[in-house]
Amino acid sequence: NLENTALILLDENLLPATLDALSGTNRMNITMGFPLKNLDFSNAVKHLFHIQKQLLKKSKTYYYNDVLAVLETVPEILDDRPIKEEFIKEIKERNMVYISSKKLKEMLADLSYFSLFERAESSKQFLSLLIDFCFQMKFQIQDDIVFENISHFEKSFKIIQNLINDYHFDIQTETLEVLINQVIGTETLDFQGEPLEGLQIMGLLETRLLN
Numbered sequence: 121n122l123e124n125t126a127l128i129l130l131d132e133n134l135l136p137a138t139l140d141a142l143s144g145t146n147r148m149n150i151t152m153g154f155p156l157k158n159l160d161f162s163n164a165v166k167h168l169f170h171i172q173k174q175l176l177k178k179s180k181t182y183y184y185n186d187v188l189a190v191l192e193t194v195p196e197i198l199d200d201r202p203i204k205e206e207f208i209k210e211i212k213e214r215n216m217v218y219i220s221s222k223k224l225k226e227m228l229a230d231l232s233y234f235s236l237f238e239r240a241e242s243s244k245q246f247l248s249l250l251i252d253f254c255f256q257m258k259f260q261i262q263d264d265i266v267f268e269n270i271s272h273f274e275k276s277f278k279i280i281q282n283l284i285n286d287y288h289f290d291i292q293t294e295t296l297e298v299l300i301n302q303v304i305g306t307e308t309l310d311f312q313g314e315p316l317e318g319l320q321i322m323g324l325l326e327t328r329l330l331n
Contacts, residue, residue, distance in 0.1 A: 122147070122319040130324055133158055138321065147318025151326045153308030156276070159269050162304060164193035165250070168236050169297045172246060175239035176293060181218040184211050187228075187237070194233065195270065197260045203231050232256070243296040244284060251277045268309055276303045 122145070129135060135154050142148065156162055167189040171182065188211075191204050207227050210216070219227075221238075228234050233253050240246035254274035261267050280299050284291055291299075 123317060126320040126322060126327075126330070128322055128324060128327055132323060135321070142319070142321075145319055147314070148321060149313035149315050149318060150311035150321045151313075151315070151329075152321065152323035153310045156269070156272055156304045156307040156309060157301070159309070160193040161195065161269055161273055164190050165273070165300065165304075166297075167193065168250075169293065169300075171237060172240060172293055180221055182221070182224050182237070184216055184219060187219065187224070190237075195257065195261055195263075195266045197232055197257070200232055203228060232260075240293075243291050243293045244281075246293065247277060247281055247284075247296060251281065265309075272307055272309055273304070276300065276307055279303055 127138070129138060129152065132152060132154060135150070135152065167186060171186050171190070174182075174186070188208070191207070196204075210227065211219070224237065225234075228237065231237075235249055236246075236253060240249065251274060254270050254277065257270050258267060258274070261270065277300070280296070280303060
């Protein structure tokens with residue numbers, strides 16, 4: 121009987137590992153938020169911006185680890201899995217370090233988000249691609265938590281897009297990245313549950329609500 125039990129996490133970064141460890145628990149309530157900046161998808165966005173900045177420097181090759189970092193942190197879609205697995209297999213077999221843009225297109229052209237690897241015409245276009253990607257991704261994800269993650273990122277991207285459109289100013293890719301990091305840095309993924317049933321998972325601040 122876990123109804124009288126509270127698990128208090130002193131570090132919010134422990135929440136994903138805790139949820140994995142307690143996946144067999146039937147009832148639990150989470151009363152702490154989880155920062156968007158600590159999610160895997162946040163790392164994927166950082167790596168995508170790094171690739172875009174390299175392309176803006178007229179680079180015509182991709183460092184294999186930059187591409188892998190995106191593939192491993194973007195939520196997996198079933199149709200993309202064999203494409204990703206074949207890509208990883210080929211770069212390991214051929215010991216590829218730098219991949220030409222032509223070769224990358226040959227290997228990943230059928231990937232659902234391949235357009236994010238190509239050089240965007242402008243930072244505004246890249247932001248639109250990120251929004252479209254999040255929108256399409258939501259229809260292909262079965263996991264509720266991942267769905268919420270993507271939805272929060274989509275909302276953050278739209279906030280910035282609306283600001284840019286309202287004030288009609290040009291923005292560099294580096295500046296766009298800073299704005300996204302600032303918005304995401306203030307957003308949290310909040311959970312809803314039944315506070316009177318099952319195991320209670322909370323942060324240190326939330327313990328102040330305990331009677």
